[in-house]
Amino acid sequence: MLPPNYKDGMLVPALIYGTEKLINDMDKGVFEQVTNVATLPGIVRAAFCMPDGHWGYGFPIGGVAAFDAEEGVISPGGIGFDINCGMRLVTTNLTVDEVEPRLDALVDRLYHQVPAGVGAKGFLKTTVKEFNQIVERGAAWCIERGFGWAEDLERTEHRGCLEGANHLDVSDKAVERGHNQVGTLGSGNHYLEIQVVREKNIFDKKAAEVMGVRTPGQVVIMFHCGSRGFGHQVATDYLMKFLRVMTSKYGIPIRDRELACAPLKSPEGTAYFSAMKCAVNMAFANRQLILHRIREVFSDVFGRSAEELGMHQVYDVCHNTAKIETHEVNGERRKLLVHRKGATRAFGPGMEDVPERYRDIGQPVIIGGSMETGSYLLVGQAGGAETFFSTCHGSGRVMSRGEAKRRFRGDQLLRDMRERGIHVRAVSMPGLAEEAGGAYKDIDEVVLATEIAGLTKRVAKFEPIGNVKG
Amino acid sequence: MERGRYEYLDDMATADVAFRAYGKTLEEMLIAASDATLEVMLPEPETLEARVKREIRVSAENAEMLLYKLLEELVYLKDAEQLLLRVERIEARQAALLEATAECAGDTIDAEKYVLGVDVKAVTMHLFSAKNTGAGWEAQVILDI
Numbered sequence: 081m082l083p084p085n086y087k088d089g090m091l092v093p094a095l096i097y098g099t100e101k102l103i104n105d106m107d108k109g110v111f112e113q114v115t116n117v118a119t120l121p122g123i124v125r126a127a128f129c130m131p132d133g134h135w136g137y138g139f140p141i142g143g144v145a146a147f148d149a150e151e152g153v154i155s156p157g158g159i160g161f162d163i164n165c166g167m168r169l170v171t172t173n174l175t176v177d178e179v180e181p182r183l184d185a186l187v188d189r190l191y192h193q194v195p196a197g198v199g200a201k202g203f204l205k206t207t208v209k210e211f212n213q214i215v216e217r218g219a220a221w222c223i224e225r226g227f228g229w230a231e232d233l234e235r236t237e238h239r240g241c242l243e244g245a246n247h248l249d250v251s252d253k254a255v256e257r258g259h260n261q262v263g264t265l266g267s268g269n270h271y272l273e274i275q276v277v278r279e280k281n282i283f284d285k286k287a288a289e290v291m292g293v294r295t296p297g298q299v300v301i302m303f304h305c306g307s308r309g310f311g312h313q314v315a316t317d318y319l320m321k322f323l324r325v326m327t328s329k330y331g332i333p334i335r336d337r338e339l340a341c342a343p344l345k346s347p348e349g350t351a352y353f354s355a356m357k358c359a360v361n362m363a364f365a366n367r368q369l370i371l372h373r374i375r376e377v378f379s380d381v382f383g384r385s386a387e388e389l390g391m392h393q394v395y396d397v398c399h400n401t402a403k404i405e406t407h408e409v410n411g412e413r414r415k416l417l418v419h420r421k422g423a424t425r426a427f428g429p430g431m432e433d434v435p436e437r438y439r440d441i442g443q444p445v446i447i448g449g450s451m452e453t454g455s456y457l458l459v460g461q462a463g464g465a466e467t468f469f470s471t472c473h474g475s476g477r478v479m480s481r482g483e484a485k486r487r488f489r490g491d492q493l494l495r496d497m498r499e500r501g502i503h504v505r506a507v508s509m510p511g512l513a514e515e516a517g518g519a520y521k522d523i524d525e526v527v528l529a530t531e532i533a534g535l536t537k538r539v540a541k542f543e544p545i546g547n548v549k550g
Numbered sequence: 551m552e553r554g555r556y557e558y559l560d561d562m563a564t565a566d567v568a569f570r571a572y573g574k575t576l577e578e579m580l581i582a583a584s585d586a587t588l589e590v591m592l593p594e595p596e597t598l599e600a601r602v603k604r605e606i607r608v609s610a611e612n613a614e615m616l617l618y619k620l621l622e623e624l625v626y627l628k629d630a631e632q633l634l635l636r637v638e639r640i641e642a643r644q645a646a647l648l649e650a651t652a653e654c655a656g657d658t659i660d661a662e663k664y665v666l667g668v669d670v671k672a673v674t675m676h677l678f679s680a681k682n683t684g685a686g687w688e689a690q691v692i693l694d695i
Contacts, residue, residue, distance in 0.1 A: 107564065134564055137676040137694070141565065161672040161694045198591045198669045199632040199659035257629040267669035268695045269565075309629030312671040312694070316622060319675065337675035480560040481567060481668070481695065507661050510593050511668045550669065 081126075082115055089119040089333075097467075098131040099529045102521065105478065109135030110142075116335050117145050121343070122152025124409055124416055128467050130423050131529035132476035132521060136160070138338035141422035144470040147344065149404055149415040153332070154349045155341035156322065156356075158419030160400040161315040162266075163356055164363035165306030166237075167397050167424075167446035167473075168371060169457065171292040172378065173390035174299045176276045176545065180501075182381050186274060187503045187546040189377040194272055194303075194370050195264045196550035197507030202263030204369060211259040212247040215310070218361030219368040219396075227372040229393075234435050236396040237425060240364040242403070245357035250310075251317050254355075258310020258362060263369035265305045267511055267550030269474075271451060272303040272370070274546035281541035287441040287459050288540050291394045300542055301374055301391075302455055304448045304474075305366060306400065311359035318352040344417055353402070360401055367396055394457070395444035399424045399473035407468050418468045426460035426471040426536045434460070445536050447527060448474045451504070452497065452517025454543045456527050463534025471536040472526050479519035488516040497547075506549040515549065551639045554582030554687070562677070567670075568692045576613055577640045579680065579687035580620055580650065584637040587621050590693060592634050593667045600655035604635055609649040614680040616648050617689055621673045624654075628670070632659045668695050 082094040094114040096103060110133050117127035117139055124146045133142030138157020147153055172179075179186070195202060206214065214221050219240025222228050233239045247255075265272060279296035282288050293300065307314075322340035325348055326332050332341060342349040371393060375386035382389060402419045409416075418425075427434050427443040434443045442459035449455045453475070460469055479487075490509030493516055497504055506512040530536045554573030562568035569586040573579030589595050604627065608619040620637075627633045635656035642650040659666070672694040680689040 136565075137674050137692075161674075197661055198666045199628050199634075201632065253626055253630070257626055261629065268671075309626075309671075312629075313626070316672050323675070337678070340675075477565045480564050482558050482560040508666045508668060511666070514668065 082111065087115045090115055092118050092123050092126045094118045094127045096129040096133065097529060097533050099525055102131050102525060102529055106133060107135045110140045113138065113140040114143060116339055117143060119335065120147070120153055120155065120341060121332060122147040124148060128470065130472040132472040132474055132526045134476045136421065138336055139419065139421045141476065142472065143421045144419065144423045144467055146407065146416040146418045146468050149344060149417050152344055152417055153341040154344045154353055154402055154417060155339060155419065156315045156319050156352065157338040157340060158421050159356060159402050160421045161312045162306035162400055163311035163315060163359035164398045165400045166363060166367065167302065167304050167448050168367045169394040169446045170301045170371060170374065171390060171392050171394060172299050175295065175297040176299055177297065179274065179299045183503050183546050186377065186381050187505050187548060189381060190272055190374065191505035191548045193373045193377050194548060196548060197267050200264045201260045202369065204262045206259055206262065208255060208259065211255060214262065214365045215247050215250065215358035215362050216245045217241055218364040222365050222368040222372065228368050232368065232371065232393045235393045236364060237398050240368065242357040242360045244354060245361050246354045247358055249351045249354040250314060250358050254310050254313035254317065257313045258308050261308040261310065262366050263373065264308060265550050266308055267508065269515060270305045270550055272548040273301065273544045275300050275302055275455065275542035275544050277540050277542050283538040283540060290438065290441050291444055291457065291539065292392055293457065293540050302446065302448065302542065303370060305370070307359040307363035308366060310362050314355045314359045318355060321348055356402065360398065395446060397424050397446050405468065408465065416468065420470050422473045423470045424473045425469060426464050427469045428460045428462040428464055445471055447472060449523035450475055450517040450520040451515055451544060451547050451549065453523055454541050456523065456541050457539045458527065458536040459539055461534055461537050464536065467535060471530045475520040475523040475526055477519055478521050481514040484514045484516055484519040485510055487518065488513040502544050502547060504547045504549065508550065512549055551581065552578050553585060554578035556582045556586035563692050566692055566695045571689045571691070573687045576642050576687050579689055580617060580640050581637050583617055583621060583689050583691060584624055587624055587670060587693060588634060588636055590670055591628065591667050592664060594665050595636065597664060598634060598636055599657045601657045602633060602655065604633065604654045606652040606654055609647040611647060613648060614678070616642070616650055617680045618673055618678065620650060620652060621691065625670050625673060634659055671695060
């Protein structure tokens with residue numbers, strides 16, 4: 081914990097979660113940035129950083145901060161450029177033995193059906209009017225057009241739509257950047273994986289069973305992506321707008337231009353909140369469309385319907401958002417705007433917003449690891465009340481992209497991974513090298529740290545066998 | 551037209567890409583920064599064919615924001631028109647605002663034709679700067695990946 085006297089202007093302490101090793105390995109930027117967040121007007125309780133935290137813009141990645149919904153601010157730097165970047169997990173009733181002989185075909189088909197990489201376009205051609213509906217209605221728009229099952233919505237954070245999104249708060253530029261990208265993965269650390277759960281990696285049988293993870297050797301699909309160029313442009317537009325008014329109109333000192341903010345209730349704050357919701361909804365629709373394509377591919381390759389293959393969505397979580405939530409602070413229920421940047425909501429058992437089917441066990445939390453080491457399914461715990469029910473989002477990088485490219489070669493990595501039984505299709509070989517497992521923190525340690533802190537509990541770990549990357 | 555040089559800075563951005571761009575003139579530095587941005591998405595920029603031409607006009611209150619707007623426009627065109635562009639020539643002039651016109655040439659993004667790198671999501675304001683050091687122009691940029 082860094083107390084308020086650590087830095088001038090801190091209104092609350094800063095709390096960093098992690099094992100000794102993780103905290104020792106964190107870059108100095110985390111300490112600087114999380115304490116900057118603690119100076120923002122209206123911040124409640126503390127500025128938090130999760131165990132996968134690393135240096136970001138404005139907020140650190142892994143940053144969590146809640147602001148009073150009436151008196152507090154909203155900050156694009158507390159959400160990130162890739163608004164509603166998130167994870168989705170889907171089960172199958174197939175085993176690894178059934179999938180392995182067809183793995184090449186599956187990975188190839190997924191690579192073609194779910195476009196990835198720089199400037200990739202999706203299969204959905206929308207008019208501007210239709211795109212405006214997508215950003216206001218999110219995943220539901222897709223379900224109504226047959227791109228998914230009704231149950232998918234129940235198993236998506238916020239049912240795949242944030243209310244109050246008005247397309248008029250979004251620039252034409254944002255629409256032009258994103259309207260043809262619905263149904264695309266993107267690049268960088270975004271991916272689509274076919275994974276398997278081994279018997280030793282089911283840590284909580286009961287919770288796993290409730291989530292449809294039942295059999296050792298069972299195959300699941302996990303993917304990671306966000307709101308693409310649309311969300312990136314929304315963030316860029318409002319960062320510039322906020323910088324113009326932050327000090328001159330609202331008297332808030334600028335410590336870091338990426339920490340630009342405005343009062344939530346101001347005209348600028350209200351417009352950004354609405355535009356951000358549009359990007360959140362676009363990302364929900366994006367992941368919904370990708371799920372639809374995945375179901376089509378599996379159905380084609382195995383000659384059975386997605387229903388017969390048991391391709392149920394387990395859950396969809398966001399890890400770059402700000403949302404109005406009610407939390408208890410000093411014995412009082414308060415309406416707060418909770419920013420999570422590279423952090424995942426993790427509601428505990430019994431909480432109202434957890435879908436009924438999961439209410440006894442807690443909200444599912446999907447944590448993407450590096451493409452070589454595996455990923456996790458967790459559940460929220462009562463102990464998460466401290467962090468406004470937030471936890472980590474991934475493993476977090478430790479090595480720069482340049483260093484990774486010097487140490488690893490994409491084509492060599494592809495062959496090495498294949499020898500270890502992981503089939504990869506990537507648009508970019510240099511991009512693949514940048515995502516080597518060695519460039520990331522130890523995911524097991526990150527997840528363990530959240531369990532020790534009482535934020536989330538491990539349910540299962542999945543190992544990759546097929547991977548599609550941008 | 552003379553092109554300034556650039557270097558990537560590994561220590562500055564773990565998850566993203568940082569670079570410094572230099573030029574004897576403002577124009578050279580602007581070209582160097584646009585080259586550095588292109589190379590992130592196209593690691594072999596010399597392979598880019600000049601099949602499409604675009605003119606980009608930007609204006610800003612100072613050189614720093616002029617650079618920001620130029621790079622932001624290149625990122626925008628990458629998604630909106632699926633174009634990878636190389637700035638061929640650029641002319642900056644001081645009017646009521648500082649203005650620049652960049653003549654660009656490039657090609658539609660095609661993963662079959664080009665070795666692609668990683669997508670640039672945004673130009674960030676983090677440690678962003680562009681200044682005349684007396685010996686020439688120097689800019690520092692971090693791109694969100």
